[in-house]
Amino acid sequence: MSRLMDVQNVSKHFSGVKAVNDVSFYLDPGEILGLIGPNGAGKTTLFNLVSGVIPPDHGRVVMRGEDITGMAPYHVVDRGLARTHQIVKPLNDMTVLDNVTVGACFGSEKMGLKRAREKALSVIRMVGLEDRRNLLANQLTIAGKKRLEVARALAGNPQLLLLDEVLAGLNPTEVQGMINVIRTIREDSGIAILIIEHLMQAVMNLSDRVMVLNFGSTLATGTPEEVTRHPQVIEAYLGDPDMAEKLMRK
């Protein structure tokens, strides 16, 4: 067995609301797993449980054979995980380059300042922020800030990248740009990616497997084709029985 990440029966309650209820999934090295579901289904909470931002009430999170349940976020980072935030959290009064250098310095591969700068520059180039590297992070557009989130997470050389709605709020050109970035990440570095996304076309095209959450529970898991034909998924989320064919045609 060489599961990169194995999440077993995790649950989280917020004062009576079951945000995440008995969810299990796994990720193999280099795999892209899409996570979809209606608003409030518990997707971001699941991210927070996995990345150590909040500890789960029950269940275990195992990464490369090591139990990381309830570890502080910076310890989870040491084990090779990096994530972005749905609501972007740029380090506002610092330059784009400094933002990404933080990721490189303190990410899973603890780099020295000099190497971190070089790494940061190459990642900045990859996500297409090169011309804006000396701007302060708060001067970026929302699309720029989303790219910055991805760049910071990537800079530390993680083995698993958690992307939380990096396409939301972007215009079609920006979406295409970001999809290309994600493809490049996968082709260049073989990093496994867990991606939350509402844009069905993007999820279906990028993911090897897709997991659907609804009311905190797993509704279905499978290849994109299997999931889009699943009757309950159609009822809860897609709302259109012909969706699968439409998406695949695109």
Next chain:
Amino acid sequence: MMIKRPFFWMIVATVAVFAIAPLVGGIGVRESLFLAAIYMILALNLNFMIGYTGYVNFGSIVFFGLGGTLGIFAITVWGWPLWAALIGAGVVVAGLALLLGLGILRLRGAYFALATIGVVEATKAFVSNFDPFGGSTGMYISFSAYKPLGGAREALWVAYFLLVAVLGISLLLSFWIKRSRFGLGLFAIREDEDAAMVLGVKAPLFKAIIYSVSSVLPAIAGVLFFFKNGVIQPEQAFDLTLSIEAIVMLMLGGQGTVIGAALGGFAYEQFRGYLLTSSTFSSFHLVIAGALLLLIVLFAPGGLIGWAHERWAITRKVLE
């Protein structure tokens, strides 16, 4: 790498001016610069917390007071030489600050600020009631303590030059931390602590370390100040007013910048000296300091240097 930067040479020049000016200008200049150096040291080290890490420490004076108390105790009661008292006070205060920091830095924002005020008051109450430290009347340094340095007159000069050295170390340390990997982690915490932790910055450890680092040089400055003063009393050593004045200095010059903290400390001493000696404004300086703080926070939150950085690109490049 630091030597190549112009700012390094500005630090060298500043220290040189502090070392030479009283030799030319005499004891009056020395007294004014001694106090200016104390203020600059307080502001520069407070800058590590407020400017670099984003944690408002209202009680930074506790390091100065506790360092002074421990150092003077070692000199008067145990008969330690000055150099040993300086090192001892620095080490003990740093250790205590590290332990305390691991605890109170779990608090954020206003709660942390309130806790730091509590630390000053609690320490003052302890020292005032602790007989070995002389209780509320404090400790007096006997004339014989100055003998190893060649007498009282010479001892004052020694204390001055040592303080200038502490100022130089404060400036270099500020510059070095600002340009280091550690400093980058601190700035990340200042901007968004949760994001910094997700990026891998071990925030609780970083905060405790910088809290401890920010305590060492003020503690040593405290020993020098009260050694020169000849007497230490808890009311004067743990004076919350000076703690708040240090915040005014830092905000005045520009928090987060090395030159801003230094300039703020220096300017505040000059301005305070002017007000204290002027017949109209005598002991009015706190009122003006308060009004000044209000104006800065409202209209120029970046202070003097922040204001300059917004206008000219060149200052951002040269002034750290």
